Amino acid sequence: MQVETEYNKKDIRRTFWRYAIPSVVAMLVNGLYQVIDGIFVGHFIGYEGLAGINMAWPAIGIIAGIGILIGMGAGSLISIYRGEGNESLAKHTLSTAVALMVAAGALLYLVLHYLAPLFLTMQGATGKPLTMGLEYIQVFSWGAVFTIAAGAMPMLVRNDDSPNLATLLMAAGAVLNIILDYLFIGHFGMGLKGAAMATVIAQIAITITALGYFFSRFSSLRLGINSFVLSPRLGVKVISLGSSGLFMYAYFSFVVALHNKLFMAYGNAIHVGAFAIVGYLMTMYYLLAEGIASGMQPPVSYYYGAREGQKITIIVKLAAKIVLLSGIVAVAILNLFPVQLVALFSKGDPLLAHETVNGMRLHLFAMFLDGFLALASVYFMSVNQAGKALAISVGNMLIQLPFLYFLPQWLGVDGVWLSVPLSNIVLASVVLPIFLKDLRSKSRSIHKTILEPSPV
Numbered sequence: 001m002q003v004e005t006e007y008n009k010k011d012i013r014r015t016f017w018r019y020a021i022p023s024v025v026a027m028l029v030n031g032l033y034q035v036i037d038g039i040f041v042g043h044f045i046g047y048e049g050l051a052g053i054n055m056a057w058p059a060i061g062i063i064a065g066i067g068i069l070i071g072m073g074a075g076s077l078i079s080i081y082r083g084e085g086n087e088s089l090a091k092h093t094l095s096t097a098v099a100l101m102v103a104a105g106a107l108l109y110l111v112l113h114y115l116a117p118l119f120l121t122m123q124g125a126t127g128k129p130l131t132m133g134l135e136y137i138q139v140f141s142w143g144a145v146f147t148i149a150a151g152a153m154p155m156l157v158r159n160d161d162s163p164n165l166a167t168l169l170m171a172a173g174a175v176l177n178i179i180l181d182y183l184f185i186g187h188f189g190m191g192l193k194g195a196a197m198a199t200v201i202a203q204i205a206i207t208i209t210a211l212g213y214f215f216s217r218f219s220s221l222r223l224g225i226n227s228f229v230l231s232p233r234l235g236v237k238v239i240s241l242g243s244s245g246l247f248m249y250a251y252f253s254f255v256v257a258l259h260n261k262l263f264m265a266y267g268n269a270i271h272v273g274a275f276a277i278v279g280y281l282m283t284m285y286y287l288l289a290e291g292i293a294s295g296m297q298p299p300v301s302y303y304y305g306a307r308e309g310q311k312i313t314i315i316v317k318l319a320a321k322i323v324l325l326s327g328i329v330a331v332a333i334l335n336l337f338p339v340q341l342v343a344l345f346s347k348g349d350p351l352l353a354h355e356t357v358n359g360m361r362l363h364l365f366a367m368f369l370d371g372f373l374a375l376a377s378v379y380f381m382s383v384n385q386a387g388k389a390l391a392i393s394v395g396n397m398l399i400q401l402p403f404l405y406f407l408p409q410w411l412g413v414d415g416v417w418l419s420v421p422l423s424n425i426v427l428a429s430v431v432l433p434i435f436l437k438d439l440r441s442k443s444r445s446i447h448k449t450i451l452e453p454s455p456v
Helices: 012-044 047-083 087-122 127-142 144-158 163-187 191-214 232-266 269-305 309-336 338-345 350-363 367-382 386-398 400-411 413-445
Strands: none
Touching: 012 047, 012 144, 012 163, 012 191, 012 269, 012 309, 012 338, 047 087, 047 127, 047 144, 047 191, 047 232, 047 269, 047 367, 087 127, 087 144, 087 232, 127 144, 127 191, 144 163, 144 191, 144 269, 163 191, 232 269, 232 367, 232 386, 232 400, 232 413, 269 309, 269 338, 269 350, 269 367, 309 338, 309 350, 309 367, 309 413, 338 350, 350 413, 367 386, 367 413, 386 400, 386 413, 400 413
């Protein structure tokens, strides 16, 4: 028997916005403190600090990606089981997800502790960027379990019908991170080590608060010491269903690492610093798109479990329109005000500013397609099609390779900048018809008749 929830109400768009708005706010706040990290590093340390943090980021991205894997995989399963009315399996999924976070954190500590120097030198890191990048990674290796949990826990809280609390958790963590950035980087001069410590301390606060919520009476999936069930079978399902989320982050880590290496081969650390700034400028749009996709996931998974296909179509079409239109607007803003935006991250270095503006125009002209591909991956994950979700994420990595191999040889540094947008155009042309076909099939194959609501 289905549990009466917000999902069962008639106003589908209002249900979507109830989850999307907190998710978007949380993602943008989360992105804001990453951007402010870059502002502090750019102004107090300079382009070598930006290069160091950009070379360290791919390793941190893998840690964050495992948090997304657990959060999206377990969150999707929890919503599907709740849609089916199976609260017991939903609780077991939650407790299994917590165990996965601890195990993954311990494993990643060992990997990063021993392999971080090799990882950075493979990207061409030398001198100060190498030293500062190592300091940054070492802090995150000790706090890996909290980085994972801080990514996963808000998603699980959101799937427990508490999207506002999930947003509050991420917003509070972001504010704490910004305050600590100012103290550790600006006041105490701790460099990238201070930036990493600020982030990990904020993540510890998020983790402790979220765990406290799930052990409290406010959670409908309330955990207890005696009810803590670890299910290998559910663990495999969580990993399978959420793997596309990890591969999406692995894709970004792979692309960033390979770009860093190519920029060092065809340019120098100035180009890596410029690439870091371009990444910060892209962050806000990409996290908006990811927030829309994450907000779409709980109701879509629920309606899939409840076999209400037309409701899925309404929500996904609305989410896709928002992601694509906001991406087009973001590209326009970046091209209208490039110098002003770059100045946020620079102490007035004219060469760094010139390379960044050039890179921004070449690298981000098809940025809205990144948002669409992220949305499509989350959609397939939400309707229990882990294979298609994973194929998009893996395809996003593999399709980069020929572009990154040939274009720099033909065009030098400009070829490095152009590789991602051109490959995204090719991949999106393949994914779009598959996405639309599956969406149409949901409306035809799931026969519950609904009355489409008026727009909110």
